[in-house]
Amino acid sequence: MRSETVVQVDGLVKRYGRKTAVDGLDLVARAGITAVLGPNGAGKTTTVETCEGYRKPDSGTVRVLGLDPVREASALRPRIGVMLQSGGVYSGARADEMLRHVAKLHAHPLDVDALMERLGLGSCGRTTYRRLSGGQQQRLALAMAVVGRPELVFLDEPTAGLDPQARRATWDLVRDLRADGVSVILTTHYMDEAEQLADDVAIIDAGRVIAKGTPEELCRGGAENTLRFSGRPGLDVASLLKALPADCTAAELTPGSYRVGGKVDPQLLATVTTWCAQHGVMPEKISVERHTLEDVFLELTGKELRG
Amino acid sequence: MTAGTDARTTGEGTGEGTGMYAPRPGAAPLPRMIAAQAALETKMLLRNGEQLLLTVIIPTLLLVLFSAVDIVDTGEGKAVDFLAPGILALAVMSTAFTGQAIATGFERRYGVLKRLAASPLPRWGLMTAKTLSVLVTEVLQVLLVTAIALALGWSPEGNPLAVLLLLVLGTAAFSGLGLLMAGTLKAEATLAAANLVFLLLLVGGGVIVPLDKFPDAAQDLLGLLPISALSEGLRDVLQHGAGMPWGNLGILAVWAVVGLAAAGKFFRWE
Numbered sequence: 001m002r003s004e005t006v007v008q009v010d011g012l013v014k015r016y017g018r019k020t021a022v023d024g025l026d027l028v029a030r031a032g033i034t035a036v037l038g039p040n041g042a043g044k045t046t047t048v049e050t051c052e053g054y055r056k057p058d059s060g061t062v063r064v065l066g067l068d069p070v071r072e073a074s075a076l077r078p079r080i081g082v083m084l085q086s087g088g089v090y091s092g093a094r095a096d097e098m099l100r101h102v103a104k105l106h107a108h109p110l111d112v113d114a115l116m117e118r119l120g121l122g123s124c125g126r127t128t129y130r131r132l133s134g135g136q137q138q139r140l141a142l143a144m145a146v147v148g149r150p151e152l153v154f155l156d157e158p159t160a161g162l163d164p165q166a167r168r169a170t171w172d173l174v175r176d177l178r179a180d181g182v183s184v185i186l187t188t189h190y191m192d193e194a195e196q197l198a199d200d201v202a203i204i205d206a207g208r209v210i211a212k213g214t215p216e217e218l219c220r221g222g223a224e225n226t227l228r229f230s231g232r233p234g235l236d237v238a239s240l241l242k243a244l245p246a247d248c249t250a251a252e253l254t255p256g257s258y259r260v261g262g263k264v265d266p267q268l269l270a271t272v273t274t275w276c277a278q279h280g281v282m283p284e285k286i287s288v289e290r291h292t293l294e295d296v297f298l299e300l301t302g303k304e305l306r307g
Numbered sequence: 308m309t310a311g312t313d314a315r316t317t318g319e320g321t322g323e324g325t326g327m328y329a330p331r332p333g334a335a336p337l338p339r340m341i342a343a344q345a346a347l348e349t350k351m352l353l354r355n356g357e358q359l360l361l362t363v364i365i366p367t368l369l370l371v372l373f374s375a376v377d378i379v380d381t382g383e384g385k386a387v388d389f390l391a392p393g394i395l396a397l398a399v400m401s402t403a404f405t406g407q408a409i410a411t412g413f414e415r416r417y418g419v420l421k422r423l424a425a426s427p428l429p430r431w432g433l434m435t436a437k438t439l440s441v442l443v444t445e446v447l448q449v450l451l452v453t454a455i456a457l458a459l460g461w462s463p464e465g466n467p468l469a470v471l472l473l474l475v476l477g478t479a480a481f482s483g484l485g486l487l488m489a490g491t492l493k494a495e496a497t498l499a500a501a502n503l504v505f506l507l508l509l510v511g512g513g514v515i516v517p518l519d520k521f522p523d524a525a526q527d528l529l530g531l532l533p534i535s536a537l538s539e540g541l542r543d544v545l546q547h548g549a550g551m552p553w554g555n556l557g558i559l560a561v562w563a564v565v566g567l568a569a570a571g572k573f574f575r576w577e
Contacts, residue, residue: 090347
């Protein structure tokens with residue numbers, strides 16, 4: 001199942017006036033969970049909304065479940081579920097009323113009450129949309145995306161602004177969808193979300209995919225760790241690098257703060273401390289960390305990824 | 308369905324699906340989708356206080372007030388015979404134009420139209436449902452206004468088919484204009500403009516004030532408004548027992564074609 005392609009985007013370009021939101025983006029999403037990761041304004045939403053059929057590409061092609069989202073919209077729409085970043089519900093509609101309505105538009109919908117219960121919305125079914133909390137509104141939108149039993153679900157920042165508990169409930173549901181053979185494309189600017197959920201990650205910045213792969217591949221197999229230490233500013237990094245095994249990296253991130261990347265094992269730690277001793281450096285605050293997607297992103301773009 | 312709930316809550320990492328979410332996509336039959344959409348839209352409208360004020364309370368109050376109190380000179384005959392056709396026209400305008408413009412404007416603003424556009428319900432199906440919802444509301448309004456007018460001593464005349472034709476063309480004309488406004492302006496601007504237009508047309512469209520109270524030059528112009536064509540057309544038939552009011556039907560038809568075509572061309576879904 002994992003080899004099946006659910007979304008294929010080739011050379012997508014989308015401009016709004018003079019601003020280019022998506023700039024020659026290529027993306028292949030296999031069945032499973034694909035996270036599209038990037039900072040605000042990177043082009044995530046534009047890309048996803050093009051896949052959902054909302055926007056016509058200025059150039060390039062988009063295929064979702066093998067269909068053109070604009071020209072073959074009527075064939076595609078029953079097969080996908082869509083969660084918009086916000087809104088989508090009549091402000092005067094009650095939560096259960098709206099979900100029941102979306103269910104009625106599908107041939108074989110999920111049981112509405114069970115789904116409400118599952119997402120912790122059981123107690124607020126009679127509440128009108130505008131009186132729901134932000135988190136409840138998010139979960140209702142998620143429920144609306146899955147109630148029609150789609151093959152593929154698009155979630156645009158499904159946990160933005162949620163408290164940790166609601167976030168976990170959303171993650172659990174996404175994992176359940178995957179286990180039942182539903183594919184999920186989600187956009188997020190949370191690194192941990194991508195690491196926790198995704199089979200594949202595409203990192204996008206300035207309208208292009210700048211890296212893609214499984215979270216492990218992106219973090220170079222997980223064996224790749226980071227060793228950090230502090231010392232006096234201006235150490236000879238080139239000399240340190242020479243002392244290290246060939247595939248390691250070393251850099252002074254900020255004055256006096258150093259990072260060594262590579263397969264961090266006791267031997268490497270010994271090499272670094274020996275080098276420090278030889279150069280009369282007292283390495284302080286030595287720490288070993290797993291290389292995270294956050295580091296990958298920082299390396300690729302020089303930017304912090306934050307909401 | 309409930310049996311799987313407990314097993315699922317701790318399902319992290321097991322990779323074992325419960326089958327609850329197993330894909331089984333498909334659109335509901337089109338008539339069922341449209342009926343569901345029309346029912347929901349009607350419910351939203353009847354639940355909204357401001358909409359009820361516009362579509363039910365104001366027309367009813369005006370009918371009762373102006374029939375009972377001699378404020379406006381309505382010409383020969385009973386006041387209610389003059390007023391009832393005008394109030395019917397007002398009811399059509401309040402639902403098809405003002406109410407529909409405001410509701411649709413906010414649906415657009417809150418992403419409802421956008422979300423529904425990704426559902427199996429096609430866009431034309433959504434518009435059909437909106438029209439059905441408007442028609443259902445109008446039937447309720449006509450029943451209410453007729454009942455009150457009859458209680459006030461109204462004695463309608465004329466050809467019911469001509470009345471029906473006027474109401475349908477009036478609905479089409481006002482829907483086109485309402486959707487044009489909702490699909491191009493911001494929600495707040497639509498709210499303000501739709502209410503203002505409602506008020507102006509109420510006064511200047513022959514609803515409660517006869518058009519011949521206005522200067523001659525203004526009369527000709529006002530007579531071309533869709534509200535005047537509808538109220539005068541209904542009055543010709545219901546008060547004076549005229550046959551088909553072709554002139555007024557023609558004016559409404561032109562408004563309907565122009566309004567719906569413009570709405571179709573300029574309507575923005577988000």
